[in-house]
Amino acid sequence: MGITAITGVSGVIGQRLLRALEAERPGRVAGVDIRFPAFHPPWLRFFNQDLRDESVARFFSEEGVSRVVHLASPFHLIADERVQREVLLAGARGLLWACEKAHVARLVVISTVLVYGPRDETDALATEESPLRGHPRLAWSRDMIRLEQMVSDFCKDRPAFSACVLRSTLTAGPGVDTFWTRFLLEAPYLPRTTAAGPTLDLLHLDDLVRAIRLALERPAAGTFNIKGRGRVNLDDAASILKKRVVWIPALALYPAFDACHRLGARFARVSSAWLDYYLNPVVVDGARAERELAFTARFDSAAALQDLATHPPR
DSSP states (O other): OOEEEEETTTSHHHHHHHHHHHTTOOSOEEEEESSOOSSOOTTEEEEEOOTTSTHHHHHHHHHTEEEEEEOOSOTTOOSSHHHHHIIIIIHHHHHHHHHHHTTOOEEEEEEEGGGGOOOOTTSOOBOTTSOOOOBTTBHHHHHHHHHHHHHHHHHHTOTTOEEEEEEEOEEESTTOOSHHHHHHHHSSSEEESSSSOOEEOEEEHHHHHHHHHHHHHSOOOEEEEEOOBSOEEHHHHHHHHTOOEEEOOHHHHHHHHHHHHHTTOGGGOSOGGGHHHHHSOOOBOOHHIIIIIOOOOSSBHHHHHHHHHHSOOO
16 A cells, blocks of 8 residues: 655644554654654654655655645745745645655645635535635635645646545644634634624544545545534634624724734734635535545534633644
8 A cells, every 4th residue: 555644744733643543553654844743653754854855755755655645734824925825835846746756646635615715694505616716815725726726737647646635624623723723712802793793614623634534545536625513603612712702893803903913913813804704604515525535524613612722722
């Protein structure tokens, strides 16, 4: 079957995946990252390198890598959009080049449902065939669409190569550190602009790891929405996070958030454009993943949020 390589192995998802694999007593796993992993079992062959470096292809070849899980995408976001694009897209190009040179047969890529763009209440559930609108003010969402297209184009000319793109809903759980989780944990209150307020569709970290493992084991190729069970309403979310829900007009919420962003508040690490996703969340259909990957979430959204609140990122 060959060796599995994990890019971004030192991140939260990579570390959780390693611990899940440990129970299987894997013979050897290859890992690539620019940071040394905190959890470094003896069966991990770690390569401290940027994916843009050509030596990654040699490392894959020497280790006999046949499958790669790509987690080295900056989901925490980088303030400088040009740097962010370089890390995201140039890193993906370097990875695909390494896969070709090392004759890798299978690639699993983690993407996000944010590529669909904010949805309003009249929109149907987003399926894998729904248009990818991204967000006009968030370059990161558009760059993720480009990354997915790069992977798709790469596969078209290489029939022996297969790729599985997992579009994850917003991930929560122990230690998950993203602009989204920082907002939930550190904002002074949860804003509401309508009587009902938004609902949160969250995927537990352990469910995402399980989806990755299923994608490695099964032959299914293409794109799959990966979602948690159910949604949690804003009042219940506030109770879990021990916060208040405060009604605030949208016309006031956006400039207030931007002011916090300019002041460097940790919960406002991106511009107010992100609030469009908070107020108009993406809700997806996960039937294809259930059918072709045999994936159904074990945790509901409330449990994912509770684990995040109990074990926040440091």
